[in-house]
Amino acid sequence: MLLRRMYQFGLIYFSGIAFLFLVKYSLGLSDYVIPGPGATWQIAGQVALRYARDVSNTLAVAVVGQFVSLFFAFIVGICGRQATWFGSLIKVAAYNVQAYPIVAIAPILFILLGDGFFTRLLIAAMICYFPLLLSILGIMSEPVIDIEHFYRQTQRMRWQLEVKIRAFENLHKLTTVISGSATLAMAGTIVAEFIAANAGIGYSIRIALYQSDLGKILVALFIIGITVSLYQGLLERIGYVIKAIWGRSQ
Amino acid sequence: MALSCKHINFYYPGTDSLIFKDLSLDIVNPGLHAIFGPSGVGKTSLARLICKELTPSKGLIRTPDINALLYAYNMERLPDWSSIDRHLERITPEHNIARKQALVKHFGLLPVLNQRFGQLSLGQQNRINLARYLVQDFDMLIMDECLANVDEKTREHILLTIKDMFPQLFFVYISHNVAEVAKFCSRIWVLRTPGHHPQTCCIRGRDFKNGQTLDRQAFEKTMLEIMNAS
Numbered sequence: 442m443l444l445r446r447m448y449q450f451g452l453i454y455f456s457g458i459a460f461l462f463l464v465k466y467s468l469g470l471s472d473y474v475i476p477g478p479g480a481t482w483q484i485a486g487q488v489a490l491r492y493a494r495d496v497s498n499t500l501a502v503a504v505v506g507q508f509v510s511l512f513f514a515f516i517v518g519i520c521g522r523q524a525t526w527f528g529s530l531i532k533v534a535a536y537n538v539q540a541y542p543i544v545a546i547a548p549i550l551f552i553l554l555g556d557g558f559f560t561r562l563l564i565a566a567m568i569c570y571f572p573l574l575l576s577i578l579g580i581m582s583e584p585v586i587d588i589e590h591f592y593r594q595t596q597r598m599r600w601q602l603e604v605k606i607r608a609f610e611n612l613h614k615l616t617t618v619i620s621g622s623a624t625l626a627m628a629g630t631i632v633a634e635f636i637a638a639n640a641g642i643g644y645s646i647r648i649a650l651y652q653s654d655l656g657k658i659l660v661a662l663f664i665i666g667i668t669v670s671l672y673q674g675l676l677e678r679i680g681y682v683i684k685a686i687w688g689r690s691q
Numbered sequence: 692m693a694l695s696c697k698h699i700n701f702y703y704p705g706t707d708s709l710i711f712k713d714l715s716l717d718i719v720n721p722g723l724h725a726i727f728g729p730s731g732v733g734k735t736s737l738a739r740l741i742c743k744e745l746t747p748s749k750g751l752i753r754t755p756d757i758n759a760l761l762y763a764y765n766m767e768r769l770p771d772w773s774s775i776d777r778h779l780e781r782i783t784p785e786h787n788i789a790r791k792q793a794l795v796k797h798f799g800l801l802p803v804l805n806q807r808f809g810q811l812s813l814g815q816q817n818r819i820n821l822a823r824y825l826v827q828d829f830d831m832l833i834m835d836e837c838l839a840n841v842d843e844k845t846r847e848h849i850l851l852t853i854k855d856m857f858p859q860l861f862f863v864y865i866s867h868n869v870a871e872v873a874k875f876c877s878r879i880w881v882l883r884t885p886g887h888h889p890q891t892c893c894i895r896g897r898d899f900k901n902g903q904t905l906d907r908q909a910f911e912k913t914m915l916e917i918m919n920a921s
Binding site: 587588590591594595597605606609610687 | 742761762763764766767768769770771772782820823824827
């Protein structure tokens with residue numbers, strides 16, 4: 442899983458780089474617009490270590506933000522799974538609120554809360570919260586009739602059992618959704634850093650952008666891609682292990 | 692009176708074609724009764740009406756002498772997070788443990804108790820599913836093609852075991868197998884398409900039990916009656 446994700450990222454990244462170089466040489470663009478392979482390699486040597494630290498910083502915020510949003514998505518998803526007026530209200534509210542681009546609120550948060558850790562965390566959590574919530578609501582609202590029927594007939598159905606059945610039966614889907622939301626959390630954190638933070642890889646990209654240094658941006662993209670691929674692969678692996686342990690226990 | 696359906700009309704919301712028109716049937720005595728009919732005639736819909744999962748558009752369904760009514764069907768599954776044994780242990784009331792052990796033995800489930808539901812054949816899954824309903828406290832059990840994937844010999848053994856173990860309870864057996872319902876059921880309610888009136892026709896089955904000899908001639912006559920009625 443880990444290797445497959447990294448292969449996939451490498452393929453896309455190096456195809457993109459090859460296309461850039463093709464544009465550079467076919468249009469005769471200067472190194473100032475698109476640096477050549479040698480210059481890019483040299484820049485990588487200068488900034489890779491610093492950028493790796495920045496990406497770790499960003500990833501730490503993204504991971505915490507993702508788990509916060511995961512926690513709340515499960516709470517709201519479990520409450521909103523029922524076909525009651527409360528469940529319907531939560532579903533309607535979730536579908537309508539998610540239609541608003543959360544990233545547009547980011548500047549307000551920076552004005553109100555400053556550009557520290559908490560603001561980045563909040564934006565990361567908000568950006569990956571709604572897609573997570575919609576998926577979890579969908580999974581939790583969908584009855585697994587062939588399994589649940591017996592427990593309903595014999596009056597044994599409790600909300601905990603209902604959630605357990607639906608989570609167990611959709612564990613693969615949940616793992617995919619959670620691993621997919623890692624990209625969103627990372628993107629949310631980078632966007633937050635890009636807008637106003639004073640740390641993280643988004644902040645470094647913003648500086649590189651002001652310097653019009655495409656080489657630095659390409660190096661940053663490579664480290665971000667590799668890190669997110671590793672993290673997603675790790676989440677998929679954890680999902681696989683949980684399923685194996687859950688299936689083996691008891 | 693265990694079950695009384697009077698002048699039932701039913702159609703699924705959003706459709707205007709009637710599934711049942713003025714359908715009536717009643718079950719008075721305990722034992723194994725059958726609902727028989729071609730595919731799509733509404734056997735499962737009737738079962739779901741009886742156990743109040745659906746509501747008739749018109750008419751009345753009553754179960755005056757039934758406190759606990761259960762409905763089992765053949766597509767049901769057990770979650771794969773525990774072994775069969777663990778599932779049965781959890782859902783069997785304390786006072787029915789001996790019953791569970793007898794059912795496990797008679798249904799041939801001993802070799803699969805340590806396995807997960809997903810690892811079993813369809814026939815074994817059918818037997819496990821039926822067994823977990825039979826260990827509950829109930830007065831009437833509707834078995835909707837519950838043994839559809841079980842081989843004929845085992846199916847006969849299971850039906851005879853149920854009749855032996857629960858002579859005082861009511862069973863409604865939904866099946867497509869005319870020989871089986873003719874042989875084992877005491878009353879067979881043949882369900883006909885809405886164009887027919889009446890929509891149900893009651894045939895007396897052979898109600899075969901362990902230790903009896905089957906009257907071949909009467910059995911064949913019952914089968915013919917069922918076929919003619921459907």
